[in-house]
Amino acid sequence: MAIDEHPGPTDALETCASVALQDNPWWQLDLRNIYRVTAVSILSSGDCCSEQLNGAEVRIGLSKDVTNQRCAIIFVSEGEQKYILPMWNNGRTLQNVALRGLAFHSSSSLENSVASKVIDGNQSSTCSVAIEQPGPWVTVDLLVPYSVTAVQLAYSSNCCFSYDVRVDDTSCEVISSNAYSLMTLDCGGIVGRYVTVIHHGVATPLCEVEVYSTLENLQNRFPQLPPPHVKDYCSDVSCGRDYILIPDEPKTWFEAQSYCREKYTDLATINDVQDMYRVMEKMENYSKKDFWIGLYEDVATWRWSLSGYYGASEAEFRNWGAGEPNLERATQDCAGIQHTGEWRDLQCDLLNFFLCFDGRTGALKSKILVETAMNWADAHSYCRKHHTDLLSVRNQAENQEVQSMVPEGKLAWIGLFQDSWKWSDGSYSSFRYLSQEQPLLGEGPNCAHVSDRKWNARSCDTKSMFLCYTFKKKTFVRISADFDMSDPAVQQQIVIQLEAKMRDMGITDFKINWKMSGQQKQP
Incomplete structure (x- = not known):
């Protein structure tokens, strides 16, 4: 009453x-x-x-x-x-972070059962069915790790359920409720990237998976790998990052962020020079315009240039010398190791030896001292070009190993640097595309925009065009024939036939790229 x-x-x-x-x-x-x-x-x-x-x-x-x-x-x-x-x-408002993720389930081949329906924001009219036995499952990839407070499941009808909801490998606690079509689970702040719902029996159609977090996601220190049970996953090889320019709806940075997250994936993250070249292609008709990307200024923190190389606690290892870090000057924001094993923070434009790490496939996971003096940025570029990255030092034992490599009286750059800039999607990239390697400056709060093909900073409240990104699936088709495949006329005919086939299948938003492999007349 x-x-x-x-x-x-x-x-x-x-x-x-x-x-x-x-x-x-x-x-x-x-x-x-x-x-x-x-x-x-x-x-x-x-x-x-x-x-x-x-x-x-x-x-x-x-x-x-x-x-x-x-x-x-x-x-x-x-x-x-x-x-x-x-x-x-x-101050800890919960938000449904599943809306920005990707969804998969165990019946991806089932007609009219699209996994993405469970994260479309609709609790009642769009449902998905996973029927494969034993243990049908649905997984939501949040794309980066979050501190998950709660998970809520909306089903098409009341039922008695036997299920397990996990954040990565940790199960959440069921909260009893009288609403049997709406299940709430207390996850207590479990940090993870993948939320999986496993049914132990016949699964009622699942209409929505809502994953609630404070949005205080951790720095993404983990490699971006698919869940082990998801076969049809949009990996770096099978999926391309597609950039979408929104030129006709000028917005503030935060308004643009909300728009991109609602319509696509997020504001654009740019990981390397190749990504930047693709962005320039998108801007071909707007070369004199400026636009927002997903980089914004936050609290300055020390972090490593290489991600995914260390465990959660290893990323926090430090071995600063007495009185370090001494941040009296704003330019003191790169770290080096002395032959004594102590670390110092220095101006990044100083010239020093540096330590690289080689973790490439087939390499011996080796540490390399380069005895050519460079500034931190050039050393970083050198290590990424010739090896993997500047070296991350993960523990005291490794620190002792590394210090023995540094000549007496010398200092060598390592991969630790102080940075106040973060990406909107929570991913990590230390790549910057600045005019003459100048720092991003502005009158805060600052957000990054591209102007004249270089990155600059200004107030996030300024209205501007903006660049979103999303993922598009790649399909590889191998073609072999007895005739000359290098003949441009032959290639053109093959492309025309492939395009016609795609349109017959109802696919209109596509791009076909041609690549020869092996010798002439080979597939």
Whole structure:
């Protein structure tokens, strides 16, 4: 009766709720979904008892018991009946990060059962079915690791379920509810990238998987690999990053970010020179215009230029010398190791020896000292061109190994540098495309934009064109014939026939690239 829309007692009907005399009485409302609660209004009985509400606690959270976070303590003034909680916001607003991810399930070949339907934001009308036995599953790839607070599953009908929901390899705790078509699981801040729903039995159509996080995602220190049970995954080899320029709807950086996340994947992340060349191609008709990319300024942190080389705790290893890092000058933001094993922070444009790491396929995972003095940026480029990257030092044992490689009285650059710039999609790339290697400068809050084919910074509140990115699947077709495949006329005929076949299949948004392999007349 406390949620029946009647504001209070009437002549004919008492619409107030009460409980028997007891210690610590409580009343609870199940909203049957996860919401950001901004206000709660409480109305007491008009003829008595308002003061009995004084001192009661209002708690909001994911748990069905009474241990959720306290948001307010009720105090009803004398003669008043109504109490309105002030705005409640503890600074950790939950957001459904599944909307920006990718979805896969165990029945990808099943007609009209598209896995992406479970992350389209629609809880009721778009559902997906995974029927393969045993243990049909659905996986949402969040693309980067998040601290997952809760997972909510929306099904097409009420049922009794036997399922397991995991963030990476850790199971979440089921929260009991009376809404059997809507299941909520408390994941307690498990950090992970893949959210998998495994059904132990016949699976009812799953309409939505919502993954709630505070969006305080960790720096992505992990290699971007698909879940091991997902075969049809858009990997670096089979999937291309496609850039989409939005020239006709100028927006602030944050507005552009929201637009790209809703329509595509995110604001553009640019990982290397090849990516930048592709961006320039997109800008061919807008060479004199500027546009936002996904780089923004955040709190300055020390981080390694190489990702995926170390475990979660190893990335935090430091061996600073006494008084280091000494950040008295803004340009002191690159790290080097002395022959004593102690680290120093230095101006990045100083010339020093440097240490590379070679982790390429077929290489011996070796550490290389280059005894040619370069600044940090040039050393970084050299290591990436000839090996893998500048060296990351992961623990004390490795630090002792590395210090023995540094000549006495010398210092060598390692891959640690201080950077305040982050990518919108949470991915990691230390690549910058600046005019004469100048730092990104602006009057904060700063966001990066491309102007005259170089990156610059300015206030994020400026309205501009912007560049989004998404992923497109690649299909490789191997063709062999007895005639001369290097003949341009033959190649043109093959491309024409492939294009016609694609259009017959209803595919119109595609691009065909031709590549010869082997000797002439070979496929």
